[in-house]
Amino acid sequence: MDREKVISVKNLTKNYGSFEAVKGISFDVYEGEIFGLLGPNGAGKSTTLEIIETLRKKSGGEVWVDGYNIDRDAGKIKKIIGVQLQSSGFYPGLNLTELVELFSGLYNQPVDAKELLQLVNLTDKSHAKFKELSGGQKQRFSIATTLINKPRIIFLDEPTTGLDPQARRNLWNLIRDIRSKGTTVIITTHYMDEAEILCDRVAIIDQGRIIALQSPDQLIDELVASGFERPKEVKQANLEDVFIHLTGRTLRSE
Ligand code: ADP
Ligand code: MG
Numbered sequence: 001m002d003r004e005k006v007i008s009v010k011n012l013t014k015n016y017g018s019f020e021a022v023k024g025i026s027f028d029v030y031e032g033e034i035f036g037l038l039g040p041n042g043a044g045k046s047t048t049l050e051i052i053e054t055l056r057k058k059s060g061g062e063v064w065v066d067g068y069n070i071d072r073d074a075g076k077i078k079k080i081i082g083v084q085l086q087s088s089g090f091y092p093g094l095n096l097t098e099l100v101e102l103f104s105g106l107y108n109q110p111v112d113a114k115e116l117l118q119l120v121n122l123t124d125k126s127h128a129k130f131k132e133l134s135g136g137q138k139q140r141f142s143i144a145t146t147l148i149n150k151p152r153i154i155f156l157d158e159p160t161t162g163l164d165p166q167a168r169r170n171l172w173n174l175i176r177d178i179r180s181k182g183t184t185v186i187i188t189t190h191y192m193d194e195a196e197i198l199c200d201r202v203a204i205i206d207q208g209r210i211i212a213l214q215s216p217d218q219l220i221d222e223l224v225a226s227g228f229e230r231p232k233e234v235k236q237a238n239l240e241d242v243f244i245h246l247t248g249r250t251l252r253s254e
Contacts, residue, residue: 136167
């Protein structure tokens, strides 16, 4: 791959007291990728992301983001990344348009609120307050706020957890849209179907170590080549197919 590395992590470690949460991981992320971090709860995914986002101190190792070293240029890194805020940061009294304008002011970055809300399919909610949105709409709005500073890279930590099947699919489309405009996406998820469909490459982390790093296709092919066989599926569809078929695939009032 001769694409540019936008993130480079070398021998990253993180200790919480005497507990080693991240035990020397290394990986690169290339420009325009959707890169997945997978792994059980407690594996060290969020810790790793927050270190790259400059929000948490590492214990050891090196991290570069778009050529900037995290120890020397954290301020420059902050300007070119988009991070989802905790929903508690969304002032309860403001509607979506006002929130976008507020963030636009905070980032000192002019933003067309209408255009941004349209991108995440929330045009008809522009006068609603954050707390009045459904789970899927909240996630789409929170992703919109990551885009305000026109970042080169966005970080999404479990953006689809707790969403219904349709809302999840809507979010996949949004993430693909964002990537197709050139933004690199780093995402964590516990849904393997989602990682398989969405991610160009995935790193599987377990107990603070990367135990696999490849495209989903390559990982699956390797498992099959090793002789693994899944018990034969007898049906041509599953319950999720039924759900989507019955309730429709299109964007609706989630
Ligand atoms: P993941 O996102 O993969 O579920 P985390 O990065 O949140 O994992 O956590 C990795 C490990 O570090 C877990 O065992 C967690 O309990 C521990 N941990 C995370 N944050 C802290 C903290 N602030 N203080 C102490 N331990 C922490
Ligand atoms: Mg986490």
